[in-house]
Amino acid sequence: MKVGLISSDPGHPVLAATAALLEQRGHEVEAVSPEGTESARPVAELADVYLLKARTPRALALAGELERRGAPVVNSAAATELCQDRMRMADLARAAGLPFAATAAAGRLSELADAAYPFVVKSRRSRRHDLVARVDGPARLRELAERWPEEPVVTQPFVPGTGWDQKLWVIDGQVFAARRRSELASASGESGRAQDWEPPAGRAALALRVGEVFGLDVYGVDLLDGPAESVIVDVNAFPGVRGRPGAPEALAALAERVAAERGRAPAGRGL
Structure with missing residues (x-):
């Protein structure tokens, strides 16, 4: 079995431990970096299953193309997006x-009007190093707006x-x-x-x-x-799941299960 890891950081602890387990069981593991590619064309021969750790637009485009070519991707590109x-x-x-939690779209952070304090403001698009902050009053709101003036956000009540x-x-x-x-x-x-x-x-x-x-x-x-x-x-x-005993074993078993259950005819090379 061949497993593809779609990640810009295949050395991530959980991915590295999972890859080691799969290789010990005789499987081939290939890191597939989505960065610097416009499509899935660099992937000539499909793996039996792909683990989609990266969540960038290019990673999602790559995962979607691999799915269209018949490869199972965990999680799917649509669910990840x-x-x-x-x-x-x-x-x-x-x-x-x-x-x-009750969630409301609030446009750009620079346009956010005073609301019932305290509340939580978050980047509408979830990603690494996004905005997640508690707002206790107008001064804090102005501070965040100066730092993130064009950021589309959502708000949630503070719990x-x-x-x-x-x-x-x-x-x-x-x-x-x-x-x-x-x-x-x-x-x-x-x-x-x-x-x-x-x-x-x-x-x-x-x-x-x-x-x-x-x-x-x-x-x-x-x-x-x-x-x-x-x-x-x-x-x-597909979060990091760092420091949780048994997580790499569960991920390796998932890759094996998906590859076995979603068998497909051998794909040709190239698109």
Whole structure:
């Protein structure tokens, strides 16, 4: 079996550990960098399955082209792209009955008018180093607008909760979890290191339901304790899942399963 890793950082701890496991089992692993390419043309011979870790526009275009050529991609390009748009994400989740935080499109940050403080402002497009900040008043809003004047954003009500972020990661139905002090609940904006945490059965079930709704096999769910129930504040396609024992094994098993279940006729070389 041949596994392709679509990532600009194949040395990422989880990917590297997964690749090592697959190679120990006799599989071939190939890193496929989407950067610097305009399409999937550099991929002459298809792998049996691709793991889509990168989420840049070029990575999504590459994954989409590989799918059109018949290769299974985890997660799919469409599911990954949906999770890039926080407004689409919120709309889908709430339509499916998931307890997702009330999310409103607010245009560009420089155009955002005063709202009911405190609230949380986020980049509409989820990506590395995007904007996620708590806004306690007009001064903070002006500060952020000066730094991110053209940034399209969404807003969510601030949920005080317990001051802990609850991070749940799912790989092919296996739930991994941790919690950490929320940087949004801290006056200093600093968050603590992740701590081991065993989620209650209801929250694990909620995380699994997210995968069904969004069509994801590898994903993360960020939860907060709301006044009456847990509140989902974000969903991430193929997060890092760092430091979770068993995660590389689950990812390797997923790659093997998908390749076996989605067998295809041998593809020709080139497009």
